[in-house]
Amino acid sequence: MSYSYEYPRAALTVDCVVFGLDDDDLKVLLIQRDLPPFEGRWALPGGFVRLDESLEESARRELREETGIENVYLEQLYTIGEIDRDPRERVVTVTYYALVKLTDHQVQAATDARNAAWFAVDDVPALAFDHAKILEMAHERLRGKVRYQPIGFELLPAKFTLRQIQHLYEVVLDRPLDKRNFRKKILSMDILVELDEVETDVAHRAARLYKFDRRKYQRLTKQGFNFEI
């Protein structure tokens, strides 16, 4: 290549913060490193970007290879290029965060034999590299974005109760919400479809199930509607 650049090059990686939600907490999916540096430490799933794939493709491939997760909501977060963030050499990492339905990905898959596990976001072990900082940024982004974009549904099963959505927002925003006001608000947006089904296997009155109507949401958005919790 006559016109290729002569500069020495940084290595380029992607790292993913995968969030999931259960009945108690917001969780994050970590993998345990089996190589130095930080051997044995928990870390975000991620790896090197190949020349024949875009950044997002790279992130999705790493997620698949390291955790078995596919077809999830994925959004770029931030790119970190501090000089000494990797003890080996200059490594720039493009970070992403993903939202998954824990019910669909309950058991941690680890196709390449690495250990993977879910941790409560507020109770993670010491992480490799600057991954704690990345997790913090992702958490902050989620907290901010969930209020203005209907991305919370990515953390819920396809059919959910109003109680589940409210719980989602209470966990992510870390404050209690008023039940009546919350229901009024979310229903008045007219982006949920009430199903002819109720939840099962509960030891009390079963709640109605709803699903998110993405088409309706997109139609409303075009007309100037803005989602907000």
Next chain:
Amino acid sequence: MSYSYEYPRAALTVDCVVFGLDDDDLKVLLIQRDLPPFEGRWALPGGFVRLDESLEESARRELREETGIENVYLEQLYTIGEIDRDPRERVVTVTYYALVKLTDHQVQAATDARNAAWFAVDDVPALAFDHAKILEMAHERLRGKVRYQPIGFELLPAKFTLRQIQHLYEVVLDRPLDKRNFRKKILSMDILVELDEVETDVAHRAARLYKFDRRKYQRLTKQGFNFEI
């Protein structure tokens, strides 16, 4: 280095969208390329990331070298790594946007002889690479962020009139605002200091000058205050 990675590596660049504001428009600073590809085309200032500087340092250095601009508000925007975005080879670019006070940077400086000029954001020439897309993203980010963070002041001189702030928001948000309501709102936030000065050289009653009180803003923020226009 025994533990360096063997993967072939993408080139890594930074590109900056520099916004400025004058009496008419929101402007963007472009430079004219003097090398192929896209020789002669206008493009965003930017260049290759060196191994001994962080990404932000790289962006600031390129801004200084190509446009003479220093000490400005700079924020990372997005990282683009589509495979074919550069015709030569794989180039990943970390994009930034900057907000400058046009009064301080009126004349385009170009220390390395390249031509630099301000263009109205809504009337830019054809740009090199995918820079039009980057500009579009930056514009959208600015429009969104200016409403929730007091970054608009970065586009104004240190001392400004209420009319100037209102004009800023009208230009960036692209809609007219009510004068009385705007004044009520911005003053009620209690983040401006009223100065004992008025503007000069105007052919009508001179307006009072104000400045943004960053310390007060930060204090209020800690107490739960949220800026919003």
Next chain:
DNA sequence: CCAAAAGTGTTTCACGTACACCCATGC
């Protein structure tokens, strides 16, 4: 029949919005 959560309306208050005139200044 008891425990547990589902489901449901009204009142109050703050804030956003709409709107028009007089004043000060420079030319």
Next chain:
DNA sequence: GCATGGGTGTACGTGAAACACTTTTGG
């Protein structure tokens, strides 16, 4: 004295927030 923008207050309506009891169901 005239043109230009500076500066100011009120009324109205919408939406956020506070708040408690009855109903349904499973065990």
